[in-house]
Amino acid sequence: MPKETSVNPNAKSISDIPYSVLDLSPIVKGGTPADSLRNTLDLARHAENWGYARYWLAEHHNMPGIASSATSVVIGRVAAATSKIRVGSGGIMLPNHAPLVIAEQFGTLESLFPGRIDLGLGRAPGTDQLTARALRRESRSSGQNFPEQLAELQSYFNPSPTGKNRVRAIPGEGLRIPIWLLGSSDFSARLAGQLGLPFAFASHFSPEYTLQALEAYRGHFRPSDVLDQPYAMVGVNVIAADQEEEARWLATSMQQLFLGLVRNQPDQLQPPVENMDELWNEYEKAAVQRQTASSIIGDPETVREGLQLFLTETRADEIMINAQIYDHQARLRSFELVSEIIKENR
Template identity: 50%
Template sequence: MSKIKIDTAYSVLELASVAAGSTPGAALKNSLELARKAEEFGYTRFWLAEHHNMISIASSATSVMISYIASGTEKIKVGSGGIMLPNHSPLIVAEQFGTLGSLFPGRIDMGLGRAPGTDQVTAHAIRSDRMQSVYKFPEEVSQIQQYFSPDNRGAQVRATVAEGVEVPVYILGSSTDSAHLAAEKGLPYAFASHFAPAQLFEALTIYYNNFQPSEYLQEPYTIACINVIAADTDQEAERISTSMIRMMLGVMTGQMDYMQPPVDMTPELRELSENPAFQRMLKYVFVGSKETVKKKTEAFLQETGVNEVMVVSHVYDHEDRVKSYRVFSEIMQEIKGEEA
C-alpha cells in the first residue's frame, strides 16, 4: 500500500452534462461557473472531455470550450481530457493548442487519447480513415511534439503559432497500451478509472516500471479519475446519485437521454447499481457524506499512490454539483493536512 503524497493535487474532468429541460448552451455556461468555483476551491486543473453524438453531453468542441473556460478564469489550468487524436489532424491540433498556449501562457494542458469518444458509426462520420490513425497514435503524438519544437522552424510543414510555446502533453489511457507509450516517451499519464477501472493497477505498474526520464518530465507523474457525489448526508447523496445511475444505464444499453432529475432510491435502481457489470464499470464511484467520501478517497489514494486525483461528478442540479466539488475540495485539504 502506497503512502498518500502530501502534494497530491485534485482536479476536475468536465463533460458539460445536459439536464432534462435544459439546453447545451445552459450546460456550457454551468461549466464556466463550475470552473470559477473550482478555481476558488483550490483545484489544480479543469479538463474538458471530447464526446460526440451524445444527447446528454455538450463537451464536443473541446478546443473551443478550453478557450471559453480559460477566458473566464484567472489561474486554474485548463486542458483536454482529452483530445481524441484519431479524430483529428495532428497539424490542426498543434495549431489550435499553440494558439491557446499563446493566449493563455502557462495555463493550457493537452491530454491526448486514442479512443473515439463516441460510437463506431459516428467515429466513421468524423473521420473515415480514423483506424489508420489509431495505429499511428504514437507517431502522431511525436508529430505534435515536433510541431511545438523550435527546431521545426526549418521544416516544410510548420505550425508556426505553436513553435516554442509551452503546452505540456499528457497521455490518456483506459487500458495498458497507453501506459507503455507514456513511460517510453517520459510523459505524464492519466488513467480513466472513472469508467474503466479494471486495468488501473496494471497500467500504473507498467508506467512506473518502464518510465524513461525526458526533457518534459524527470519522474513519473500519474493522474487517476474517480466519480464523486458528496452531500450533507449519505441518504441525500444516494438520492442525487440516481441521476448518474440512470444515465449510465443509458450508456450501457445505447439509449442515451438527457440527465434526469434524481428520485428516491428504488429497489430496481439499487439492484442495477449492484449489478456486476455496473460495478465493473463504476468501481470508483464515491457517493455519500463528507465523512464517507473522505474514507473512500483516502483508501483510493493509499492504494494507488497517484500524484493527482481527477473528479467527475454527474449531478442533475447545478448547485448540488458545485456543492459536491466544494465538499471534495475540503476533503482533499483535510487529507493533505493530515499527511503533512
C-alpha cells in the same frame, strides 16, 4: 508538466497531492447545451476559488448528454472566464484530427493564456464508429497509428533543428505545452512511460484496469526532458453531500447514465430516483456496479475515507474528480465539500 511542479510520488495523505476537475458539460433532462456550457463556466470559476489545480474538458461526439464536443473552443472560453487554474483537454481524441490542426489550436490557446493550457490526448474515437467515420471522412486514421500521430504532433511544437519541417504550426512552434497521455487500458500507459510523459487514467469508468495500467506506466517509465520520474493522475467519480442519504440519492443520476451506456442508449443526465432496482435487471446492475466500482459516494467523512483509500491503492500523484450530478447547485456543493475535506487535512 514542468519538473518543478512534480509532487512526491510516495505521498500517503490526501492533503499531499493536487486535485483537479473533469467536466463533461453534462446536458440534463429538460436542459439545453447552452445551459450546460453556462454551468461549466460557473463550476470553473468556483473550482478556481476552491483551489483545484486544473479544469479539463473531454471530447465526445453524438452524445445527447455531453456539450463539450468542440473541446478546444470550450477550453478557450473557460480559460477566459478564469485567471489562474490550468485548463485543458481530458482529452482530445487525436485520431479524429489532423495533428497540425491540434498543434495550431493549442498553440493559439497557449498564446492567449500562457502557462495555463494542458493537452491531454486519447486514442479512442470518443463516439460510435459511424460518427467516427463522419468525423474522419477519408482519413485512415485509427488508434493503431496513435504513436505516429503523437510524434507528428510533437514535431510541430518542437521542430527539427536542421530545419527539415516544411510544414509549421504557427502558433504552436516552440511552445512548451504539457502533453499528457490518457488511457483506460495499458496501451497509452506503456507509451507514456516510454516517452517520459505524464499519464492520466480513467478509473472513473474503467476501474478494473487501474492498478494494471499504473503498474505498466511506472514500470516502463524513462526519464525525459519533461519528467524525471513518473507522474500519474487518476480520474474518479466523487459524489459528496452533507448527508449520506442525499449523496446516495444524487448518485442514481450517474448510475442511470451508465445504465444507458450498458444498453447502448446514451441519453441526457436524468434526475435522481428513489429506487434503481425499478430500472435495471440483475445483469445490468452488475455491469453498472463494475464500471463505477471506484466511485466515492457519501457524506464528508465517507468521502475523506474513500479518497484516502483510493490514494493508498493507486499511489496517484494527482486525483481528477468527475461528478455527474443532475442539479447544478448540488454539483457545486459536491466539489466544494471535497475542497473543504482537503483543506481540513492540510
